[in-house]
Amino acid sequence: MKDMLAYEGGWLLWVSCYLTQFFYHPWIGSIILIIIWILSYYLLLITTRMFKNKWCFILLLPFIFFLYSILSYGYWIYYVKIQGYVFYNSLLFFICVVLTLIICEALRLVKVKKFNIITGAILSLCCVIFHLCGTLWNISKANEFSITMSDDNFHHELSMYRAIDEGRYEDVIEEAKNLNNDQPTNLMVLFKNIALMHTDRLPEMFQINNCGITPKTDDSLKIRISQLAAPLIYYQFGQMNYAYRWAMENSVKHGLSFRNVKIMALASIFNQDFAVAAKYINILKQSVYYRDWAFLHERWIQSSTDFIQSQEYQTIAPLLNDDINELDTDNGFCERWILDHFSNILNPTSEKLEDLLICSSLWSTDEYAFCVHFHDYYQRHKDEHIPALYQEGALLLGNAPESPITLYNFPFDEEISMNFNQFVMDYNDYNSSGADKQKMMNLLKERYSDTFWFYYYFYNDFNIY
């Protein structure tokens, strides 16, 4: 608060931020916003004395623009630097209206003749125009508006984020399965695979669309996964330092948000950096919606038993490999770093991590890393059934000339072997018939889209953003 109050108008920013937390339940936040608008409208009517005027609906214009500017934010919500922006403009407008009303009434008191409607209307109009100029800027980005309003992926990303944050992994998987369009964003793929990983179903990753695309936005916005969700993603992958770092970086750039403070608190607890964890928990205790969360997690600091027995620890701990510290950098590309990092780890300390290493190498199509991990995996699980995905990978990559392993006598499932042979035949047939890549993809999609082979051949140049 002190930080905000240091600036002119900082108190308005603080109030806006305070009210924004009520959007934790969208309907409460919306009601508060509507109340502010109704009050502003009512005061405008008083100021202009247009209660019974047939043109009084014109005074609704500012609120339409406010609504429009909020709805058109889309991916800008991650980048906008005005904290509490949803309320900021409306509150500023409300204050302008109140001031206008006071000036008008004061002038009326000193009996300025013929003031009533004309001057009041002019003042109100100035007030409205002032704000319209700001919102017109949004209108100029009409393309973006149409994109974000109709972009299902944007909405899926938001709900998947919240589901992961709340540990509702099954909901994430369901959402990924039931997409209306075929092409999820890379972030949705990441979320889906995190959910699969934490429900011990990571080998199913290619059965639910794993081919991500970049979000549809206008050119003025350079979307980065690191800014959209890196703290949560790194945390879910057990990379506490990187989770903390990105929560801090994003807080610096776009303001301290509850979601980032939570991640900094969690990462610090996992790092046993309890003093700074307590700092963030103290901050969260001041909030309306994260107060209970803060008290619950404060117990983790006070009692290691509570912490170790918690669901979150049980979920994340298997990924906390006892590997040595590395000095590295993700250059702002968290997806790339995660894939590379887990592809390159050796000697996993849990089965969950074991799956993650082998799946990361398939996901990033790192052939050498896959072969190494597959070899290790097979040595450790000789008497068990090897997941279909790993067999698919081995069939495709294991016999390559540069492969460090031999698949002689490997007990592949007959069905998978036959399917692979059929895929090779189909691929070669279409290829020799002169079909281009896109056409081949369409032809093979129905039968093989849930296999690693399809991903390998038709999705090997995905954009990292």
Next chain:
Amino acid sequence: MKILNILSTIALAALLFACTSHPSVPNGAQKEARLPKIYPDYTDVTIPSNICPLNFAVQEGAAEVVARFSYPGGEQTYGKGSNVLIDESEWKDILAASKGKSITVDVFANINGSWKQFNSFKINVAEEEIDQYISYRLIQPSYVAYESLTISQRDLTSFEEKVIYNNMSVSTEEMGQCINCHSYQNYKTDHMLFHMRQAHGGTMIVNDGKLTKVDLKTDETISAGVYPAWHPTKNFIAFSTNKTGQSFHTKDLAKIEVQDTESDLILYDVDKNEVSIISELDDELEVFPTWSPDGKKLYFCSAHFEYHNDSIAKETEMINRFKEVKYDLYCADFNPDTKQFSNMEKIYCASDTAINKSATLPRVSPDGRYLLFAIAEFGCFHVWHNDADIMLLDLKTKEVKALDNVNSNRSESYPTWSSNGRWIMVDSRRDDGNYTRPYIAYFDKNGKTHKAFELPQKDPNFYTFFVRSYNRPEFMIEEVKVSPKEFTSKALEEPIKAKYVK
């Protein structure tokens, strides 16, 4: 008349409300044979006789507390909820009466309905005063990103803090501005500087009160000036020039490593606007220059580092071998008339296998006898190194000792001396390991350091919620006179290009 009566009643009520209430010492409090847990920890510290009140919070889960301050010639009580908030004017009287003596503090706490009295502690009041002002950069402890930064100054005799320069006054949505490394000549502010990077970049120099903005990057130097040291009597500024990179630990709590792949030392002649090289030795990473008080010696740090692998980038090799970078302390004679440096010698070999550490951030005491520096296992950016401690080198006896009363199990860095040499200020992360706070310690005439205390704040819980670090705290004997507005308008101008001379 009626209105006058009402107004005077309101004024009287306001006056009464404004006056500090002094709670009574509770009767029959049960003795608790230990010191109370208070924050900030002011137990048995030695403070300057002109410092602002040491408000503190009692962290005993008490509903209410009373602190009794017994001092020569009187006593006074304070307490508001679980906090002890001291009236500023009364505190001045207490300090005046206690100069060169001690204040005894008894803390009483009402815990679950019963009063407890803890062991009393002393606050020693030194004869010597502290410089009235300090300045620091307020920054969120981020890694690469930056947004809103200020260089601010704080009056140590009160709680007043003012902004010297706020980068948001010129930053834009498209391009922000980073500010860093403020420095003063001899604790005075009519000769001072700080850097600005990115938007409207340049070095802001106040020369005899006159403001200029210069670009210190020349074709012959590897960067613009970075870590500065203004000569104590002449208009020369020694700078390091650095090629700096950042990388990130996956496990280590330090989280980040800030490394120089190249660095040299330059001298900037403020009056002539000329840059010359002080040192650019191959395989040496020179950094952190600082002058002796007479201006005849320049102290600095240097790490010997040879790149072995031409097939990879220097940055990559530096990352791979980050633990091998260890800085030693050096000294060179300086002739202010000829601007020549000579007789460079190593005065402390931290990299020696017996020590195997890295020494940085040297600062010489105003009497020239002692040198403070920070030490850690490796590297140059000790503010992020949890093992970083402050050491004291006696330049006369060459004895080196750790300042145990100043150090903690977290990072200590950026040591500096007050103008009278009786106070040491360091940046410490002992509170929570991530946010740096200024700590001040008394350095007595016998060269003994006393227990450090945290920069007092009006609200004792201020640091608990404050999410910025105090970076590079510096003492000043006067306020910065150039206004933020003047800095801003100069910042928007194009910088004057410095000339390179051999």
